Amino acid sequence: xxxxxxxxxxxxxxxxxxxxxxxxxxxxxxxxxxxxxxxxxxxxxxxxxxxxxxxxxxxxxxxxxxxxxxxxxxxxxxxxxxxxxxxxxxxxxxxxxxxxxxxxxxxxxxxxxxxxxxxxxxxxxxxxxxxxxxxxxxxxxxxxxxxxxxxxxxxxxxxxxxxxxxx
Amino acid sequence: xxxxxxxxxxxxxxxxxxxxxxxxxxxxxxxxxxxxxxxxxxxxxxxxxxxxxxxxxxxxxxxxxxxxxxxxxxxxxxxxxxxxxxxxxxxxxxxxxxxxxxxxxxxxxxxxxxxxxxxxxxxxxxxxxxxxxxxxxxxxxxxxxxxxxxxxxxxxxxxxxxxxxxxxxxxxxxxxxxxxxxxxxxxxxxxxxxxxxxxxxxxxxxxxxxxxxxxxxxxxxxxxxxxxxxxxxxxxxxxxxxxxxxxxxxxxxxxxxxxxxxxxxxxxxxxxxxxxxxxxxxxxxxxxxxxxxxxxxxxxxxxxxxxxxxxxxxxxxxxxxxxxxxxxxxxxxxxxxxxxxxxxxxxxxxxxxxxxxxxxxxxxxxxxxxxxxxxxxxxxxxxxxxxxxxxxxxxxxxxxxxxxxxxxxxxxxxxxxxxxxxxxxxxxxxxxxxxxxxxxxxxxxxxxxxxxxxxxxxxxxxxxxxxxxxxxxxxxxxxxxxxxxxxxxxxxxxxxx
Numbered sequence: 179x180x181x182x183x184x185x186x187x188x189x190x191x192x193x194x195x196x197x198x199x200x201x202x203x204x205x206x207x208x209x210x211x212x213x214x215x216x217x218x219x220x221x222x223x224x225x226x227x228x229x230x231x232x233x234x235x236x237x238x239x240x241x242x243x244x245x246x247x248x249x250x251x252x253x254x255x256x257x258x259x260x261x262x263x264x265x266x267x268x269x270x271x272x273x274x275x276x277x278x279x280x281x282x283x284x285x286x287x288x289x290x291x292x293x294x295x296x297x298x299x300x301x302x303x304x305x306x307x308x309x310x311x312x313x314x315x316x317x318x319x320x321x322x323x324x325x326x327x328x329x330x331x332x333x334x335x336x337x338x339x340x341x342x343x344x345x
Numbered sequence: 346x347x348x349x350x351x352x353x354x355x356x357x358x359x360x361x362x363x364x365x366x367x368x369x370x371x372x373x374x375x376x377x378x379x380x381x382x383x384x385x386x387x388x389x390x391x392x393x394x395x396x397x398x399x400x401x402x403x404x405x406x407x408x409x410x411x412x413x414x415x416x417x418x419x420x421x422x423x424x425x426x427x428x429x430x431x432x433x434x435x436x437x438x439x440x441x442x443x444x445x446x447x448x449x450x451x452x453x454x455x456x457x458x459x460x461x462x463x464x465x466x467x468x469x470x471x472x473x474x475x476x477x478x479x480x481x482x483x484x485x486x487x488x489x490x491x492x493x494x495x496x497x498x499x500x501x502x503x504x505x506x507x508x509x510x511x512x513x514x515x516x517x518x519x520x521x522x523x524x525x526x527x528x529x530x531x532x533x534x535x536x537x538x539x540x541x542x543x544x545x546x547x548x549x550x551x552x553x554x555x556x557x558x559x560x561x562x563x564x565x566x567x568x569x570x571x572x573x574x575x576x577x578x579x580x581x582x583x584x585x586x587x588x589x590x591x592x593x594x595x596x597x598x599x600x601x602x603x604x605x606x607x608x609x610x611x612x613x614x615x616x617x618x619x620x621x622x623x624x625x626x627x628x629x630x631x632x633x634x635x636x637x638x639x640x641x642x643x644x645x646x647x648x649x650x651x652x653x654x655x656x657x658x659x660x661x662x663x664x665x666x667x668x669x670x671x672x673x674x675x676x677x678x679x680x681x682x683x684x685x686x687x688x689x690x691x692x693x694x695x696x697x698x699x700x701x702x703x704x705x706x707x708x709x710x711x712x713x714x715x716x717x718x719x720x721x722x723x724x725x726x727x728x729x730x731x732x733x734x735x736x737x738x739x740x741x742x743x744x745x746x747x748x749x750x751x752x753x754x755x756x757x758x759x760x761x762x763x764x765x766x767x768x769x770x771x772x773x774x775x776x777x778x779x780x781x782x783x784x785x786x787x788x789x790x791x792x793x794x795x796x797x798x799x800x801x802x803x804x805x806x807x808x809x810x811x812x813x814x815x816x817x818x819x820x821x822x823x824x825x826x827x828x829x830x831x832x833x834x835x836x837x838x839x840x841x842x
Binding site: 225229233235236237239240241242243245248259260263264267270271272273275276299301306311312314317318321322324325332333334335336337338339 | 530
């Protein structure tokens with residue numbers, strides 16, 4: 179566990195303590211800190227931080243949900259934790275594609291796919307054959323290339339045809 | 346506002362009604378990528394102007410109907426992709442409505458009578474359908490209209506499945522896609538995620554899972570009854586939590602009410618800081634006076650998140666009765682024995698945060714045509730879990746054959762979880778009949794299958810065992826690292842029973 183993980187865990191522990199002693203001002207301050215960190219990590223796409231924040235949010239939510247006879251104020255913070263966790267999960271489920279130069283860097287699967295498509299549109303299995311990569315490698319590269327706008331794809335019956343965006 | 350999802354359902358119905366023509370059309374487009382591209386571009390352009398524009402353009406031309414449905418399928422792609430699309434997204438209000446419907450109703454379409462239109466990707470948000478990697482035209486009979494769409498799948502409201510018993514008529518069961526909204530801290534689509542799977546056989550000794558036999562209506566019946574092994578179950582949950590397990594499984598009918606309660610408490614004890622996110626427990630319950638063979642899904646806190654009731658009975662023939670040493674009260678070996686359960690009338694696909702899409706096929710349900718064929722056709726799940734009650738699992742027996750088939754189809758990960766009680770009965774039979782070489786010493790309690798990624802690859806399998814004579818610590822677990830597992834041999838070399 180790195181220093182940030184420990185620090186986030188401490189925020190979570192302090193949040194639960196504050197809720198336990200019904201110190202709502204401190205509880206809300208801790209929640210606000212977590213929310214600010216979550217937004218900052220989302221904007222900067224810091225995946226490890228988002229993962230650590232997800233663990234803290236889930237841990238605090240679980241602990242609070244297991245409390246016997248929670249009051250209205252507890253439930254209010256439980257809802258806020260849930261909203262925070264949902265936002266973190268949504269952020270973790272999305273990734274900005276890497277810049278074009280990274281995707282096309284020599285030696286990468288993306289570069290091999292782009293090079294193969296220079297000769298014209300190709301289906302996924304044709305790309306596997308043309309690049310010598312495995313189906314998993316080609317399948318792993320295509321979604322990011324599409325999202326980055328480097329290639330476009332269209333269906334041909336059950337197949338998917340891929341082409342360079344410029345062609 | 347007419348929503349693209351509702352137009353898709355209309356188009357899907359029209360394609361289904363003209364299946365043979367659609368197959369011919371699809372094969373033609375697969376050979377003419379330029380024509381397919383022109384149709385796709387035109388349909389996408391119409392969709393940019395709204396659903397009515399696309400509908401008007403479609404008319405009754407089959408190629409336009411298919412192109413329009415595929416354009417809508419492509420419009421849903423950003424909801425499937427792990428990556429943010431840089432291109433502008435048309436119809437933003439409709440996209441918001443799509444998210445609302447999925448989160449609120451568990452489907453994109455408005456009318457529940459049509460079933461549920463959901464996102465198709467399974468196997469942890471797959472990027473390529475293995476069926477695409479087959480050589481073109483290799484099997485002209487293998488056409489499946491589901492494969493015309495990569496992002497959307499229609500879950501039908503009903504499915505026809507085989508008879509409960511030989512001689513009975515086919516049945517219709519409800520099909521349901523259930524999306525569980527829970528706070529989660531694991532993204533199952535993360536390619537780096539390697540979950541730890543734990544299996545607890547629970548029934549270790551023969552008496553832990555008594556097989557009651559009785560006669561009714563002139564026939565022999567059997568009814569397994571698990572012993573209370575609460576302490577063992579709780580210790581196993583704690584032990585697996587210490588080993589970092591994320592998903593733990595208890596075999597078919599291995600737990601009664603007291604044991605389930607102990608499992609729930611043990612899960613709750615680890616909920617805040619522990620790693621276990623879900624447990625699937627095979628239970629025997631009595632509902633309205635009839636035994637039910639069910640698998641219950643518990644969340645990290647031990648709360649019931651869902652259940653699946655066994656759909657088909659496992660009636661034993663004479664050979665199986667001999668193998669499991671099933672005798673009547675006079676000590677006579679039975680010629681056949683029927684499973685005394687009330688079968689389920691619903692099949693559920695669970696979409697679970699922290700784990701992914703899960704389907705449960707209890708023992709006999711794995712081997713029957715449906716819903717297994719529908720799952721394999723749709724390729725929409727990540728995990729297919731089969732709790733069984735059988736003698737030791739091996740890489741040659743029927744469970745491996747069925748799991749292997751699914752893995753070869755590239756559909757999903759398969760886990761088979763077994764108890765140990767019947768292995769003692771099997772060994773007694775072997776020893777009585779001088780078949781010492783068949784005696785089970787290391788009892789297979791879990792089979793883990795990783796599907797192949799392409800037609801050229803092979804699935805991988807791990808078989809986890811416990812010594813029958815000393816099953817301590819009473820559980821097995823393995824991290825999902827199929828690269829370290831042996832490749833599964835081809836179907837021609839498989840045995841089975």
